[in-house]
Amino acid sequence: MADQRLHKTTVRWSELFLSPEPTKVGRRVDVRSKHGFVLGVLMAVLAAAAPSFGQRSRVVDPNWTTPRTSFGHPDLQGLWGNKTITPTERPDSAEGRAYLSDEEMAATNQRRVDSLQVQDDAPPERTVAGGRIGAYGSYWLDGGEGVLPTGQTSLVMDPSNGRAPIRPWAERAKAHRLATEGDDYRYMSTLDRCLSRGVPGSMLPAAYNNTHRIVQTPDYVVLQHEMIHDLRVIPLSDHPFVDERIGLWMGDARAHWEGDVLVVQTRNFHDRGWLATSGAGRRLKGIPTSPAMRVIERYERVSETTIMWSVTVDDPWVYTSSWTISMPLTAEPGYVVYEYACHEGNYSIPNMLAGARVDDAKARD
Numbered sequence: 001m002a003d004q005r006l007h008k009t010t011v012r013w014s015e016l017f018l019s020p021e022p023t024k025v026g027r028r029v030d031v032r033s034k035h036g037f038v039l040g041v042l043m044a045v046l047a048a049a050a051p052s053f054g055q056r057s058r059v060v061d062p063n064w065t066t067p068r069t070s071f072g073h074p075d076l077q078g079l080w081g082n083k084t085i086t087p088t089e090r091p092d093s094a095e096g097r098a099y100l101s102d103e104e105m106a107a108t109n110q111r112r113v114d115s116l117q118v119q120d121d122a123p124p125e126r127t128v129a130g131g132r133i134g135a136y137g138s139y140w141l142d143g144g145e146g147v148l149p150t151g152q153t154s155l156v157m158d159p160s161n162g163r164a165p166i167r168p169w170a171e172r173a174k175a176h177r178l179a180t181e182g183d184d185y186r187y188m189s190t191l192d193r194c195l196s197r198g199v200p201g202s203m204l205p206a207a208y209n210n211t212h213r214i215v216q217t218p219d220y221v222v223l224q225h226e227m228i229h230d231l232r233v234i235p236l237s238d239h240p241f242v243d244e245r246i247g248l249w250m251g252d253a254r255a256h257w258e259g260d261v262l263v264v265q266t267r268n269f270h271d272r273g274w275l276a277t278s279g280a281g282r283r284l285k286g287i288p289t290s291p292a293m294r295v296i297e298r299y300e301r302v303s304e305t306t307i308m309w310s311v312t313v314d315d316p317w318v319y320t321s322s323w324t325i326s327m328p329l330t331a332e333p334g335y336v337v338y339e340y341a342c343h344e345g346n347y348s349i350p351n352m353l354a355g356a357r358v359d360d361a362k363a364r365d
Contacts, residue, residue: 061303083144090154090162109146174286182356191277194342
């Protein structure tokens with residue numbers, strides 16, 4: 001498998017929560033491969049919650065008055081980030097607990113900072129001929145310095161156990177995908193192929209590039225995602241969706257306002273996408289999408305610096321019931337989004353396939 005040929009330095013959230021000492025992983029390495037989405041410290045994902053989840057008070061300004069655009073819509077415009085170490089699904093160490101206490105949040109965040117310092121101070125690990133090819137050093141990564149400010153123990157907030165209700169066949173399909181990534185480029189993650197992270201995948205936190213730009217006009221909302229620069233131009237209308245026989249990587253979306261909440265409905269997906277495309281998705285990485293999938297997102301600005309974002313995934317082919325993830329998006333007014341030339345010069349795909357063919361030859365010998 002391609003993933004096994006790349007050096008990974010993943011720090012588990014539960015290790016940070018439970019370990020009294022900084023986690024000594026993720027040391028600097030020399031990197032010779034251009035593209036490295038299958039590697040890295042990808043510690044968080046997606047997000048959501050119904051508009052009234054438990055710890056909103058930690059991020060909501062009770063005196064906040066939603067600003068308006070010149071055309072009267074709630075103003076969501078700007079750059080918003082969602083880097084975090086909060087895991088996608090609830091770890092066993094937090095079973096039965098939806099939220100951390102303030103003290104637990106502070107201790108977990110301090111352990112994360114200490115762990116990052118250990119990585120920064122570590123000497124280089126040089127690659128050797130015939131050995132591991134290495135991965136991004138810690139200076140490449142920007143996966144967050146703490147848990148979500150809401151204190152939730154997972155991004156999945158519904159069902160109450162904090163885990164997506166995946167059907168067994170979808171788990172088997174995922175296992176097959178991950179086991180055959182090196183067989184053909186079509187079996188690889190669409191993230192590694194620089195195609196798209198999909199919906200809601202484009203909103204999932206990753207090891208870096210966790211910023212999203214929102215632009216509004218009277219008739220459209222535009223979402224630009226830093227990773228791969230996925231772009232969604234969403235009409236504010238009730239025009240019919242495209243023909244159901246047409247499947248798209250990011251689906252077909254329509255938006256409307258419910259009071260001060262932007263609601264985005266997306267459908268018309270195909271069955272070639274992945275719900276999550278990187279290690280940050282953990283158990284959700286490689287889970288297929290289907291033409292039956294429907295996604296509903298909600299964006300609500302709750303303070304000068306925070307938008308609450310939630311997404312509900314409904315795909316009866318893949319899950320036994322719908323499920324919701326949630327997280328705050330934090331304003332990043334001074335951040336600069338640079339060009340992300342993902343596909344141009346992406347020689348990691350032929351390199352990984354060539355490496356897999358070498359493995360095949362060795363197995364035959």
